[in-house]
Amino acid sequence: MSTAYELDRKHVFHSWSAQAEISPMVITAARGSYVWDDEDRRYLDFSSQLVFTNIGHQHPRVVAAIKEQADRLCTIAPAFANEQRAQAAELISGIAPDGFEKVFFTNGGADANEHAIRIARIKTGRFKVLSTYRSYHGGTQTAINATGDPRRFANDTATTGTVHFFGPFLYRSEFHATTEEEECERALQHLRRTIEAEGPQTIAAIILETIPGTAGIFAPPPGYLAGVRELCDQHGIVMILDEVMAGFGRAGSWLALDLYDVVPDLITFAKGVNSGYVPLGGVIISDPVAAVFDHTPYPGGLTYSGHPLACAAAVATIHTMRDEGIVENAERLGREVFGPGLAEIAERHACVGEVRGVGAFWALDLVVDPTTREMMPAGALNEIVGASKSAGLLPFSNTNRIHVVPPCTMSDDEAREGLAILDEALKVGDTHVR
Template sequence: MTDTLPDGRALNDAIAAGARAYELDRAHVFHSWSAQAQITPMTVIASEGSYVWDGEGRKLLDFSSQMVNTNIGHQHPKVVAAIAEQAAKICTIAPQHVNESRSEAARLIAERTPGDLNKVFFTNGGADAVEHAIRMARVHTGRRKVLSRYRSYHGGTELAINVTGDTRRFASDFGGESVAHFDGPFLYRSSFYAETEEQESQRALEHLERTIVLEGPNTIAAIILEAIPGTPGIMVPPPGYLAGVRELCTKYGIVMIADEVMSGFGRAGKWFAIEHATTAAGPVVPDLLTFAKGSNSGYVPLGGVAISGEIAATFADKPYPGGLTYSGHPLATAAAVATINAMAEEGMVENAAKIGEEIIRPTLEEFKAKHPSVGDVRGEGVFFAIELVRDKETREPLAPYGGSSPAMNETVGALKKGGLLPFANYNRIHVVPPCNVSAEEAREGLAIIDEALNVADAHTV
């Protein structure tokens, strides 16, 4: 442990400041998704690249990318400089006015989105991007109902949490948001008794079409789904599934919304995860695409909706009924411009794909063969999940759906003790380092996971 932090501060001074921050946090800060009296949040006193320093001064390899959003790592100098430069010019301006950073950010995003998604509406994060995408779909179609899959996450606002398909919606879901859910493909825990990816895709699409017909096609404004579901398990859709959803949406006049809040901007080894889905005619193109997180690595809150030409035309002469005070905030969009340019100049998307294929995937396959607790591994780029089980034959999870367990808590504790900051959810450990993680850092993190899995193994049958 060194005596100074990367920013030049004395370690002891930073630890003391962190202790004071913890006292104030416990006295005044109300934490999300938490029983307030039952948490002991970790203090972070510094960050740089793929690492953070906790309140005790320990250096931890950040394999969570925080909320899977620091895609270019911590304190990237080009983005830090861009924020400071923008702050010296214009800190904030109302959204009705043109500003240089917003215009350039929109151009850079439109260059990278598939198809004709050439208009960008900026929001403050992913949840309100989802809210506005659904509003656009409803106004465009004149319909109200939205279909979304189980095992999904779309945000914490009232509509977005109801659209969400996991347990976090339960406390807020009173059936009042015109949302219906369907089963998506997930071969490891198939709802369709499938034995192959081809069967899983076909049967999931048949189930979705039945749902559309039974819910009433003329009542459905949109189908929203994550290009690769993230927090619910990084379940990569089987070949043909997203193309099939596109066909169903076209057939029934339903808007297809691809949620790329977590999977976009290099996370899955491409600029957008939906690029993994192709057809003989070309790429799968949604009508609306939501983004946030990786668009500027979370340095300043930002999200948005990329809009097709057809939907944009709906609002050519009819006002769009929505907006936000901070839409296209100059500091946030300046950070996005710097982030996207840095990712392109430094080959971060390509690096994510290479690290995933050459290091993460083969190593996780080794873990699956070696550790009795590893039931399944899956992912793309730097977006992988390790599914932990008590029994490989029955696939009983190491923690229940929607909860945790002493076994998972011990495993997470072993990861942190080994020097890794993990992303854990239910019975899974997600392998989600920054897109510019080095090969050495990737191997370091995977070695820590390998050792911690021995703890999980002790809880198998």
């Protein structure tokens, strides 16, 4: 047993875990699409850790940028102007739709959503925030209450002004829909009625993951986000799109919203902006919202907002993604490798209820009864994860699903290697199908 493991178990308090019931893997090295454990076993990383190493591990160009910035200026308070912070803001606003010139930097995605909600509340003078049940927006107080998944339960104070509704998800429809068109129409009607029942004059914002990630990677049906935009405009509600997981190449586009005909008021980001090499997140603010604070101080900030090392990593990451065609590679991987490959896997395995995704952003919805779509229980899912790891694949799993979310830089051969391992591991899942 390694010293790192012993020290970890003695001193490190892990998130989302019962401390005495976990045995964390020790990772000692990483490069490209692979990581190595403390016994020098190599694993193909199909998780991108927590879906953030979009440019792969240890990209030399980004590592060099961090080192160069550390030699020049490790840190500076956010009240000062700094070259890397300014360049990062210019590049990030440049990938947003027209009319988004300002970026407020945070330390990650949760506080990005916290501040987006605060901005919306100040702009509107209202307090309530609507979000979907199948969602994840972060672990800080407002963000976890806006989150819809069960991790919210133990943190839900019922005092944060968050109200939940059901978004569209045809495979597990709450609206008895049989087509995408029905699901879209009925989900929008449900949201419309929720707004009416809550009182539109009380609602500051609607926050949505453009493509929900941790909750299951299900893209909204055509017309849904445009319908939400219309409802927001009708009632003076701020529309926030959470691009923390889906953005920066993950969906095969710079932002997932590029796939839809919609422009929100605020866009939150983190993770892929610099592949998590140094913590960074933020809010991209539309010009009309930013103008609210032209002569009124914004009542919020963070000590490390726009940290130079993080921003240097972001600048290098964005330039690298452009120069190496990484966004295009993610799109092609989804279209040519993951889409067809996962469809073939679904045909071979009764435990795969549905495959869905885009770019380097896919989910396998695992079931024990294909007819009723009853979810695969945690124990059976853990067996599949264990079989994958034993064969050298590091998967991402949640609830009843395996998510295929590798680095956007992954090669075709690496992708097919991972699919082959997953294909074999799913035989374990088939033994649980009734």
